[in-house]
Amino acid sequence: MLSNQTSWRKANLTCKIAIDNLEKAELLQGGDLLRQRKTTKESLAQTSSTITESLMGISRMMAQQVQQSEEAMQTLVNSSRTILDASEEFKSMSGTIQLGRKLITKYNRRELTDKLLIFLALALFLATVLYIVKKRLFPFL
Numbered sequence: 001m002l003s004n005q006t007s008w009r010k011a012n013l014t015c016k017i018a019i020d021n022l023e024k025a026e027l028l029q030g031g032d033l034l035r036q037r038k039t040t041k042e043s044l045a046q047t048s049s050t051i052t053e054s055l056m057g058i059s060r061m062m063a064q065q066v067q068q069s070e071e072a073m074q075t076l077v078n079s080s081r082t083i084l085d086a087s088e089e090f091k092s093m094s095g096t097i098q099l100g101r102k103l104i105t106k107y108n109r110r111e112l113t114d115k116l117l118i119f120l121a122l123a124l125f126l127a128t129v130l131y132i133v134k135k136r137l138f139p140f141l
Contacts (some may be wrong), residue, residue, distance in 0.1 A: 004062045011054040019047055 022043050134141065 001062065003063055004058055004065060007061075008055065008058040011058065012051070015047055015051045015054070017046070022047075 023040070026040060
């Protein structure tokens with residue numbers, strides 16, 4: 001929009017300078033007043049049509065810039081929505097991961113407890129077997 005505004009100002013300034021130069025040249029030439037007026041009117045009409053065309057071109061460029069800005073805004077809205085959806089999904093996955101970590105820790109503790117109980121049961125079994133063997137083989141001890 002700034003570039004369009006700048007180009008519009010440049011076109012306006014260029015036209016003003018052209019009109020000033022044309023008027024200056026007419027004043028320096030002198031000559032027939034009727035001819036000068038006719039020439040001045042023609043040149044003014046030509047200049048005004050040129051300015052009008054320039055302004056129409058600038059207006060079209062500004063409309064294109066506005067349309068591009070709208071498209072960019074829509075793209076940003078869509079990508080923001082996608083990012084928010086992904087963020088919500090990551091939050092729910094984070095909760096699931098936390099629950100999984102708690103369960104794995106719990107199962108590791110149970111595994112350790114089970115190993116300890118199996119070792120104690122094996123020790124008790126072996127102690128019982130040794131006691132029975134001792135009583136059968138050495139009844140006097």
